[in-house]
Amino acid sequence: MTYPAATNYVLSEEMQSLVYWSTVYSAADTDLDSVRAAYDAMCRHYTLPRDGKIEITDHQLNSENHRVDIRLYRPKNLATPVHGWPCVLYFHGGGYVVGGLDSHEFLLSQICQDLNIVVVSVDYRLAPEHHFPAAYEDCEFAYRTLKQQAAQYAIDADNIVLAGDSAGGNLAAAVAVALRHSGQQAQGLALIYPVLTTQFDLPAYMQHAHAPLLTRADCEYYLHEYAPDRAQWKDLRLAPLLADDFSDMPESFIGVAEFDPVADDGRYFAAALSQAGISNHFYVAQGVLHGGLRLMRDCTEVQQLYQQLLSAIQHMINKT
DSSP states (O other): OOOOOOTTSOOOHHHHHHHHHHHHTSOSSSOHHHHHHHHHHHHHHTOOOOOSSEEEEEEEEEOSSOEEEEEEEEESSSOOOTTOEEEEEEEOOSTTTSOOTTTTHHHHHHHHHHHTOEEEEEEOOOTTTSOTTHHHHHHHHHHHHHHHTGGGGTEEEEEEEEEEETHHHHHHHHHHHHTTTTTOOOSEEEEESOOOOSSOOSHHHHHTTTOSSOOHHHHHHHHHHHOOOGGGTTOTTTOGGGOSOOTTOOEEEEEEEEEOTTHHHHHHHHHHHHHTTOOEEEEEEEEEETTGGGGTTTOHHHHHHHHHHHHHHHHHHTTO
16 A cells, blocks of 8 residues: 655654655555565564563464464463453454554553553454455454453453454454343453444545545555455444444443544444443544554654553453
8 A cells, every 4th residue: 555645734753754664664566465564564663572571472262163373462470360360352453454463562562561461462364365254253253262261371251351453443343242232241342543334434534535554545445355245334243333232332442543534433433332321431642643553652642542541451450
């Protein structure tokens, strides 16, 4: 994908640097392998070397008909809580097309250290090789299996927070919507600039149609790659914002970027939760672009977003 110049936005130097490096690491052509290689290179640019402060291990969640790879981040040199570790189950962003176990280590290793909890990243299947609902099915399977096998990983089965950014936020929200009235609902839901609709008709899609790092056209491209069959676009597993019942949703945090075509997805989702009486915190990161979380160590506005995320998760896991 190409990134328009940021001439119409007043951006901090740090945010301008994100636009610059995203351009540096953009693929030379549209070949899928090139796109993924460029994205992986950008992710490495923002990922610090492992320093041994936490334990990081890879595992597989298995059933007779399903297998999903996960990466587990665990506090080191701390006694395991009596009921197991609180856990954030995280679904990475990347438009359903790019990303994996390495792409969000910059964030997940830090959450593990800052909150002293277990964080689990899910390597769900990517499009276009695997169309909807493959990614969703992997994520729901990961949640249900991790809940069943929590003791194996020293996790508190009743203290799991679903989380994700961008397309991963979509997957986390969709899993939470599917869990309504099941008796298996997550302890919390934490979304960062999530994509929650397939209509692209909310005001932000017009206002920020040509925003740097993510345009409305990009959103349409990723949706078509993941779900080319338009007959599926009203499926709540793809468009959780279309749900008509938000009761029995978990306590939620929704953080969005100000200069982002998907900003209103989170805004409308938070409003729907509030109308249903669900406790939630909606936060707008001023001056921030989609994907800005990578600047959590460098940009004041993103640091504030990250701290809001941490505080929300801490509140969710402390309720048990």
